[in-house]
Amino acid sequence: MLQQAREMLKKVYGYNSFRTGQEDIISGILEGRDTLAILPTGGGKSVCYQIPSMLLPGTTLVISPLISLMKDQVDTLNRLGVPAAFLNSSLSAGEYRDVLRNAMNGGYKLLYVAPERLDAPMFDSLSEQLNIPLIAIDEAHCVSQWGHDFRPSYRQLAGWIGRLANRPLVAAFTATATNEVAEDISAMLGLRQPNVFVTGFARPNLSLSVVSGTDKKQFLHKFLAEREDQSGIIYTATRKEAEQVEELLIRKGIAAGKYHGGLSDNDRAAAQEKFRFDELRVMVATNAFGMGIDKPNVRFVVHWQMPGDIESYYQEAGRAGRDGEESECVLLFEPADVQVQRFLIEQGTGDTDRKNIQLNKLYTMMNYSRTQRCLQQFIVDYFGEKGVEPCGKCSSCLDKSELVNRTSEAQKALSCVGRMKGRFGVTMAAKVLKGSRDKRLLEFGLDRLTTYGLFNNWPEKEIADWLYWLVAEGYLRMSDGQYPTVSLAASALPVLEGKEQVMQRLRTTVKRSASSGGAVVSSPMFEALKQWRKETAARENVPPFMLFFDSTLKELTDARPATEEQLLQVKGIGGAKASKYGAELLAIIGKFAGESPAETERQAQASVSSARTASNTADEGPSHLLSLQLFNAGLSPQDVAKERGLSRVTVEGHIIRCAEEGLQLDWSRIIPEQYEELIARTIEELSADKLRPIKDALPEEVDYFAIHGVIAKYGFKAAQGG
Numbered sequence: 001m002l003q004q005a006r007e008m009l010k011k012v013y014g015y016n017s018f019r020t021g022q023e024d025i026i027s028g029i030l031e032g033r034d035t036l037a038i039l040p041t042g043g044g045k046s047v048c049y050q051i052p053s054m055l056l057p058g059t060t061l062v063i064s065p066l067i068s069l070m071k072d073q074v075d076t077l078n079r080l081g082v083p084a085a086f087l088n089s090s091l092s093a094g095e096y097r098d099v100l101r102n103a104m105n106g107g108y109k110l111l112y113v114a115p116e117r118l119d120a121p122m123f124d125s126l127s128e129q130l131n132i133p134l135i136a137i138d139e140a141h142c143v144s145q146w147g148h149d150f151r152p153s154y155r156q157l158a159g160w161i162g163r164l165a166n167r168p169l170v171a172a173f174t175a176t177a178t179n180e181v182a183e184d185i186s187a188m189l190g191l192r193q194p195n196v197f198v199t200g201f202a203r204p205n206l207s208l209s210v211v212s213g214t215d216k217k218q219f220l221h222k223f224l225a226e227r228e229d230q231s232g233i234i235y236t237a238t239r240k241e242a243e244q245v246e247e248l249l250i251r252k253g254i255a256a257g258k259y260h261g262g263l264s265d266n267d268r269a270a271a272q273e274k275f276r277f278d279e280l281r282v283m284v285a286t287n288a289f290g291m292g293i294d295k296p297n298v299r300f301v302v303h304w305q306m307p308g309d310i311e312s313y314y315q316e317a318g319r320a321g322r323d324g325e326e327s328e329c330v331l332l333f334e335p336a337d338v339q340v341q342r343f344l345i346e347q348g349t350g351d352t353d354r355k356n357i358q359l360n361k362l363y364t365m366m367n368y369s370r371t372q373r374c375l376q377q378f379i380v381d382y383f384g385e386k387g388v389e390p391c392g393k394c395s396s397c398l399d400k401s402e403l404v405n406r407t408s409e410a411q412k413a414l415s416c417v418g419r420m421k422g423r424f425g426v427t428m429a430a431k432v433l434k435g436s437r438d439k440r441l442l443e444f445g446l447d448r449l450t451t452y453g454l455f456n457n458w459p460e461k462e463i464a465d466w467l468y469w470l471v472a473e474g475y476l477r478m479s480d481g482q483y484p485t486v487s488l489a490a491s492a493l494p495v496l497e498g499k500e501q502v503m504q505r506l507r508t509t510v511k512r513s514a515s516s517g518g519a520v521v522s523s524p525m526f527e528a529l530k531q532w533r534k535e536t537a538a539r540e541n542v543p544p545f546m547l548f549f550d551s552t553l554k555e556l557t558d559a560r561p562a563t564e565e566q567l568l569q570v571k572g573i574g575g576a577k578a579s580k581y582g583a584e585l586l587a588i589i590g591k592f593a594g595e596s597p598a599e600t601e602r603q604a605q606a607s608v609s610s611a612r613t614a615s616n617t618a619d620e621g622p623s624h625l626l627s628l629q630l631f632n633a634g635l636s637p638q639d640v641a642k643e644r645g646l647s648r649v650t651v652e653g654h655i656i657r658c659a660e661e662g663l664q665l666d667w668s669r670i671i672p673e674q675y676e677e678l679i680a681r682t683i684e685e686l687s688a689d690k691l692r693p694i695k696d697a698l699p700e701e702v703d704y705f706a707i708h709g710v711i712a713k714y715g716f717k718a719a720q721g722g
């Protein structure tokens with residue numbers, strides 16, 4: 001069976017190998033075991049139930065809460081040649097009947113159903129008349145009250161499955177589940193000794209950043225200007241802000257749209273379609289925009305404000321990079337945003353228990369916004385996954401900004417909190433440190449503490465921020481509940497005893513991570529393929545990604561298949577697409593293969609892309625060699641720097657080092673020929689141990705790169721620095 005599953009993956013989807021977890025999950029299902037699978041967004045959950053559905057007799061029922069996602073999934077399946085349909089409220093009565101009739105006749109391998117559409121009689125009649133080998137439950141965390149997205153209709157469903165006489169296999173899938181929620185899902189759905197697969201929550205293609213203490217508007221302008229060809233989402237907390245930010249962007253000439261709960265259904269649907277079809281580059285939205293975004297090429301998600309919990313944040317941010325390509329997630333943080341969220345929770349409906357759960361989630365979110373730990377690690381840790389290595393590309397990991405020693409301020413704050421004996425909140429502690437004449441403070445006699453007024457020249461808000469930072473770093477602890485109190489955590493003691501230093505960084509910029517996309521090296525053939533995709537997609541009235549992802553077009557450009565067989569080797573091209581579009585693709589590729597001055601360019605492209613692939617892997621090998629590879633592929637040091645997220649000086653250093661190691665390179669690209677002799681003579685005269693005088697003695701346009709180049713080429717005794 002597993003062999004067949006592998007063949008399906010290749011034949012139907014055009015993928016060569018399973019992703020982590022997929023094979024285990026599929027073979028578990030095929031062996032007849034209930035399954036609980038926790039895979040990150042973009043991890044490839046759909047394949048895990050779609051392939052079994054094709055191999056098992058009968059019709060697999062897929063429960064999914066997301067109507068627009070259902071349509072996409074069904075469209076995608078039909079394009080792959082798999083009979084599938086959906087039942088949800090977007091169908092007219094007539095369409096609904098047709099689908100149902102066809103389903104009863106066994107016309108589909110997969111039938112997607114919205115839980116809201118199901119009632120007990122309907123469910124019973126489906127299960128009586130269909131041969132259902134498997135019920136796949138997508139977004140299974142909706143069944144749990146502990147999750148962030150509880151839906152009563154999921155709860156009902158669980159009951160119905162439980163009392164089926166001939167119970168099918170049940171496989172539950174979700175991207176977000178803490179241990180608590182995972183156990184709840186299993187119990188609520190009545191999974192029978194399920195195989196539980198947790199493949200890890202880390203999303204290696206996402207670079208997470210937190211940016212605080214910056215002008216948000218300025219930040220956004222710069223961020224978008226540096227990513228001109230990229231599409232992304234900006235999440236705001238309120239409708240009003242969504243409107244404002246959208247307006248701001250449009251005024252700057254950016255193709256932006258908006259999406260929030262205050263717009264009509266039509267406006268929302270239109271905006272979403274435009275975004276999917278790449279007509280809008282940036283979508284400014286509230287969290288109403290979410291259900292069912294499966295646009296694979298979202299390259300960035302910026303949060304204008306902090307959301308209320310890590311689950312929501314990771315789910316929203318996780319909409320970036322579903323196609324597996326490098327993508328960025330930026331959280332703009334301002335301490336005041338915590339108060340907004342807190343207010344929303346306190347004003348919200350729900351009992352005290354529920355509010356307390358939400359408040360605790362909010363505090364964790366706040367800690368995320370302030371932590372100096374690896375952000376990816378912080379998140380997976382929250383979901384219960386321990387021992388994950390730092391990602392190496394989040395804003396914490398990349399932060400090389402100077403550490404400020406704040407031990408003395410930490411000691412003052414900690415000792416104040418210690419003296420308040422865990423009976424008060426952060427606000428009161430801040431007031432004490434400020435030396436406030438607050439009435440309650442005086443009533444409690446807190447002005448008699450020796451730490452009273454220690455920070456009397458700080459603004460009170462800044463003191464509170466400082467305390468929150470100490471919470472985030474684990475020196476202080478907050479109690480649960482609506483009025484949390486603050487107390488010392490174990491790691492405060494070594495600080496108070498002077499055994500440990502407290503260091504803080506201040507972050508303001510998002511550095512491009514070393515492996516993040518950068519400009520895609522384009523080629524005429526790639527452009528032609530994109531153009532063809534655009535026209536064909538428009539003709540078929542589907543978004544371009546529904547035909548092929550960029551990565552597939554890129555691979556076509558590199559591999560230049562000449563036959564249908566070779567075409568099928570390309571990732572993302574399965575049988576159905578090959579027979580439908582194969583001839584057209586081969587014709588376009590053939591046209592470029594004919595005019596073959598492109599051959600050298602092709603090689604350059606291929607080596608750029610292989611260098612890029614290399615620089616994308618975690619184990620990237622010697623950095624200077626990667627720089628050389630890109631340089632030799634024709635990129636200037638500046639472009640290499642951009643590509644790799646390094647500074648130009650670093651890249652030039654890499655290239656010189658390669659030159660010293662005797663690696664092959666084109667010297668004339670380092671040393672302008674007309675100056676070579678002059679530079680060499682000048683070095684000889686002045687000796688190579690100080691570069692500055694050499695530089696000054698040479699014409700303006702001779703740069704340090706050229707001087708270093710000559711030193712390396714002629715084997716002068718190298719200078720230090722420059």
Ligand code: ADP
Pocket residue numbers: 015016017018019022039040041042043044045046047296322323
């Ligand atoms: P999820 O539902 O877990 O967020 P999807 O099922 O939508 O993820 O899959 C994300 C993307 O990854 C889809 O474009 C899918 O076709 C692709 N994909 C899934 N499995 C593989 C695989 N084994 N190899 C390559 N791509 C895959």
Ligand code: ZN
Pocket residue numbers: 373374375376377390391392393394395396397
């Ligand atoms: Zn990191």
